[in-house]
Amino acid sequence: MPACLAQERMRDDAVLATLPEVEITFLDDAEIARVxxxxxxxxxxxxxxxxxxxxxxxxxxxxxxxxxxxxxxxxHEVALYAIHGLLHLAGWHxxxxxxxxxxxxxxxxxxxxAITKVGTLS
Numbered sequence: 001m002p003a004c005l006a007q008e009r010m011r012d013d014a015v016l017a018t019l020p021e022v023e024i025t026f027l028d029d030a031e032i033a034r035v036x037x038x039x040x041x042x043x044x045x046x047x048x049x050x051x052x053x054x055x056x057x058x059x060x061x062x063x064x065x066x067x068x069x070x071x072x073x074x075x076h077e078v079a080l081y082a083i084h085g086l087l088h089l090a091g092w093h094x095x096x097x098x099x100x101x102x103x104x105x106x107x108x109x110x111x112x113x114a115i116t117k118v119g120t121l122s
Contacts, residue, residue, distance in 0.1 A: 003110045003113060003114065004016060004083060004086035004087055004089075004090050004110060005017055005090065007087060007090050007092070007106060007110075008090040008091055009090060009091030009092060010091070011091035013052060013091055014089075014090055014091025015052050015054070015089055015091075016086060016089040016090040016091075017090075019053075019054040019089065020054075021054060022054045022055075022056060022085075022086065022089065023054060023055050023056070024056045024057075024058060024082055024085070025055065025056070025057050025058070026058050026059075026060045026078075027057055027058070027059055027060065028059065028060065028061050029045035029059050029061040029062060030045075032045050032046060032049065032057055032058075032059040032062070033045040033046075035049055035057060036049060039051075045059055045061070045062055046059065046062065047059055047062045047063065047066065047081055047084075048081040048082075048084050048085050049085075050084075050085040050088040050089060052089065054089065056081075056082060056085030056086070056089075058078060058081045058082065058085070060078070063077040063078045063081060064077075076111070079111050079114070080107055080108070080111055083107040083110050083111055084103070084107050087103055087106065087107060092106075
């Protein structure tokens, strides 16, 4: 989380530094699709949904599929999703293509730094 805090942007929705805690919940595709529909009017499953009160929802089924597609460990994919959610809380957006690309590079860099620091992901 310190690496994500270091990336906090000067935006009104950059709340990460002010949150007392961040909760990460793992859901299946059906449940994340339900939440996706309820809050974002999109009934498809998605990888991660972030709420600015400090809740990050991650679809473990989507992470498993994507990890196989990308030939990565499941833990690697889940960590990327968690970092992605933390970056949203730090004020990053990914609606515009350019910012999505920058955000993707940044989350990969943060994960690589964490792996280097710890020595391994699993």
